Amino acid sequence: MSRLSRGRRRSITAFACSTTDVVELTETAVTIADVRLSLLRPPDPEALIDEERFEVDEFLPYWAELWPSALALAKEVARRDVGRLRFVELGCGLGVPSLVAAARRAEVLATDWAEDAVELLRRNAERNGLTLEAALIDWRDPEPLLARAPFDLVLAADVLYERRYVDLLLELLPRLGRSVLLADPGRPFTDGFLERAGKEWSIERLGNTLYALERYDAVAVSGSGDASTATG
Ligand SMILES: C[S@@+](CC[C@H](N)C(=O)[O-])C[C@H]1O[C@@H](n2cnc3c(N)ncnc32)[C@H](O)[C@@H]1O
Numbered sequence: 001m002s003r004l005s006r007g008r009r010r011s012i013t014a015f016a017c018s019t020t021d022v023v024e025l026t027e028t029a030v031t032i033a034d035v036r037l038s039l040l041r042p043p044d045p046e047a048l049i050d051e052e053r054f055e056v057d058e059f060l061p062y063w064a065e066l067w068p069s070a071l072a073l074a075k076e077v078a079r080r081d082v083g084r085l086r087f088v089e090l091g092c093g094l095g096v097p098s099l100v101a102a103a104r105r106a107e108v109l110a111t112d113w114a115e116d117a118v119e120l121l122r123r124n125a126e127r128n129g130l131t132l133e134a135a136l137i138d139w140r141d142p143e144p145l146l147a148r149a150p151f152d153l154v155l156a157a158d159v160l161y162e163r164r165y166v167d168l169l170l171e172l173l174p175r176l177g178r179s180v181l182l183a184d185p186g187r188p189f190t191d192g193f194l195e196r197a198g199k200e201w202s203i204e205r206l207g208n209t210l211y212a213l214e215r216y217d218a219v220a221v222s223g224s225g226d227a228s229t230a231t232g
Helices: 003-013 050-057 069-077 096-103 117-127 162-175 190-197 216-221
Strands: 015-016 022-024 026-032 033-042 086-089 107-112 134-138 153-157 177-184 201-207 210-215
Touching: 003 015, 015 086, 026 069, 026 096, 033 096, 033 117, 033 134, 050 107, 069 096, 069 153, 069 177, 069 210, 086 096, 086 162, 096 107, 096 153, 107 117, 117 134, 153 162, 162 190, 210 216
Parallel strands: 086 107, 086 153, 107 134, 153 177
Antiparallel strands: 015 022, 026 033, 177 210, 201 210
C-alpha cells in the first residue's frame, strides 16, 4: 500500500483513543425503523482497557460496546413524535438513541464521562449528516447538565450496571426532567433502583428491557402532550 492510500484510509477510520494508541475503527450499519446509520466503533473494546485509568475511578471502556439496551431505547425513540423536543442522554456510549433522536429532529445533548465516547459520537453524527451536541459530563459532577435542565426527555440505556450508580442516578434524574426512558437488560441493581424510584416516579414497563418513568408531579399536572406520548 502506498503512503498516500495508507494516509487516506487512516483519515476515515483512525481514531486517536485517549487510553491507547490510534485505533482503526470498524464500520457497522445500524437500522432503527427507517433510520439508517453508519456507525464507526472500536473493533475490540477490551483492547481499550487502561489499568492506570481504572485505578483512578474504576473506569472501564464500556462506552465502546454496542449494547442491546441502546438498540431497544433507540427503537422506542424512533416510535415517538419527538421533533423539536429537548433530549438529554446519560452515559450515551456510542449514542445510537441520541443519533435516532437527532434523525427525528429532536434537540439532543448526549453525555458521557468517557471523552472518547463524546469525540466518536460527534464524528458519527457528522458522518450521518445529523446535528446533536455531545458533552463530557460525569454524573458525580452534574452542574453543567443541571444548568441546561429541564429536558423534555431523559434517555438512559444500561446505566445501572454498578451499585454506585443507583444512588447517583436516583438523585440526578429528578433534577433533569419529568420524563425518563430507561433501557436495562436486567442488571443486578436494577430492581433495587426501580423500587426506590417508585416513590417519586410512576413507572411503566414498556417491554422486557424498557421502562418509562414519569415524575408524579408531572403526571398530576400534565399527563400528556409531551415526549412521553407514543405515536404508534
Ligand atoms: C454499559 S455502558 C452503556 C452505553 C450506552 N448507553 C449503550 O447502551 O450502548 C454505560 C455507559 O455509562 C457511562 N458512564 C459510566 N459511569 C458514568 C458517569 N459517572 N458519568 C457519566 N457516564 C458514565 C460509560 O462510559 C458508558 O458509556
